[in-house]
Amino acid sequence: MGASEDQSYEDFVRIFMRHEPQLRAFVRSLLPTWDDVDEVMQESSLVLWRKWSDFDPESNFMKWGCVIARFEVLKHRRRMARDRHVLASDLIELLAEEGTEEIESLHAQRKALENCLRELPENQRRIVMTAYAPGRTIKEVASEAGKSATALYKTLNRIRTALLECVNTTIKREGLAP
């Protein structure tokens, strides 16, 4: 690999990593499971790198990334078992189109979420972090806590709803677009 290619590689990795979480969230909104998301993210990162020389550094990386990720999601969808709750392709298109439009505000929501997570009561915060920890299943976490999986899901749903409300209030207070 030549020096300029090295440079190009590093540039790509730097910008890709900066946007990876947002891109991952975008893909998450189109697919039913995290395994699907992981697979599509790997594919997308490859395609992005392959097409990296086509990318105009002046333009918006996220928009570009969303277009490619959306395509990869639809490709992945065709390979998937339809027994799982895979959204219809027209709905994926619709969600992706609108999602690409609001990328900036989703970013604001993530910033707000950092504060909201800090403000969360410690016990609730612990539940969320344990339930979401890599490699853990809800069933395991629930049985460790002496709860049923259903009860844990309910608790998680409540915490997420509270977090969303907190995010909305924060954004309004700070005058950011919802």
Next chain:
Amino acid sequence: MTEPEMKTLIADYCNGTLNDVDFAPLQHALRESPEGRAYFRRYLNLDAALTEAASVEDVARNTWTAPAKARAFTSRTSPLVWAPAAAAAILALVGFFLWKSAHRTGPGSVVASEEEVATGFAILSRLIEAEWQDGSEPRSAGDSLSAGHLRLKSGVAQIEFFSGATVLLEGEAHLEIISAQRARCHYGRLRAKVPPAARGFTIATPETEVVDLGTEIGIAVARSGSSEIHVIAGKVELHIDQEPATSLRTGEALLLEKGQPSNRMAADSEAFAILEAFEPQSRAEHRARFERWQNHSQQLRQDPRLIVYYSCDQPQSWQRRLINEAGDPERRGAMVGVNRTPGRWPWKSAVEFRHPGDRVRVFIPGEYTSLTLACWVRLDSVARMWNSLYLTDGYEKGEVHWQITEEGRLAYSMRIRETGRHRQHLYLSPPFWKPELSGRWIHLVTTFDVGKAEVTHYLNGKEIHREQSTPEHLVQTTRFGAGEIGNWGQSLRRTDPEFVIRSLNGLLDEFAIFNGALSDSEINAMFHAGNPVGP
């Protein structure tokens, strides 16, 4: 749907706990409501952000026990972890993606030997008592032929070139197919018919090139290389080395020895085979094959492992049910929409699936462990996203779905657990379907072996895919209950049309489910006993 209802369903969807019946209404609501979609995205965005936050925290907690570089390779780990890593590690990461992609062969790779069949210049349309020479590739009627050698030991083979020319080859013979317009006869005897569309069709012999100008000719090539060209009708041109072309007309024949025309004579049409002469023999052979299958089928009925068996061995009738030859008459198949039509042989029937509503309903009680599903089908296409062979109506734990995907992969799946993520696992073969298979009888088998923890797919008696079940994907108890051959009874419960059309497009002749995994040799024997063509 009210707003709180929708929010509940979105939360369930996010958890992976959404009920099947709620999925179509949720999709409907999302299509209708822009606010709903915005909430949906915010909710899943939150899910993504929490996953990320938790993995960062997890890595921070485990810094002393697990190096960050290694952990970065596990899925769902935040890239924030990678950021402080050295550039080398970052490059390794990208390399990992590349490696991962290159090694994700999975069910995607096509067997090289099958590739050959996908293209071709001709079809082996008929075989009559044909035997192939030792060491040469055995061919079956219906095979498409690309460039290559046919070495017939005895019998007759009819080859239809895509140009329109037809060659009837008599064993012992060696014919080399070069293109749709060109073949070489190394030795043996053949008769070629060349319609106007295929004018210019050329057969080379060791000593000459015979350009057929729209005729019927006979060619005989001796092992010594000398050849006879007989023009039964029409006109041919012979090219010998650099000499000017020699013409032959109807009724003329020429003997060539050592590269030179040595003798002109009268054409002898009867010296060359005509297909019609073989017809009665061919019919007798067809009947013999049918009887061989019938014997096999009678034996099969005694197999105690059979759960259900529909041989379809009844002549066409108006009866709207498939008899369960495995015994229990309660397990008969109820025909809905489908019609009976002649099957692999004219003396027995098949079930014809044409319309999206066509189905055979089956109720199979009980619990099982290992299974074998087997059927003979003749498909027109696999155009649907999922083309059902057999599907249980519901999808409860241990229930079985057996289908062909749009890409032509054989798919076997089972429900593993009732809730949570990864509720079913799909075992996919490489794509086996090719347009050439359209209209041909094929034998499909899938075995699920609990003891060996593996699923194996077979096409025409040969294994095409074998996959291990990981302990978390392994189901110990399998079930059927209410289900359907050639369609999906789920359509009776759902309203979203995109989900429900899984009907088969083609014929089904013989269907069996066994309690236990059949061996490779049993499956191979089943294929050979039921194969309407070939050796």
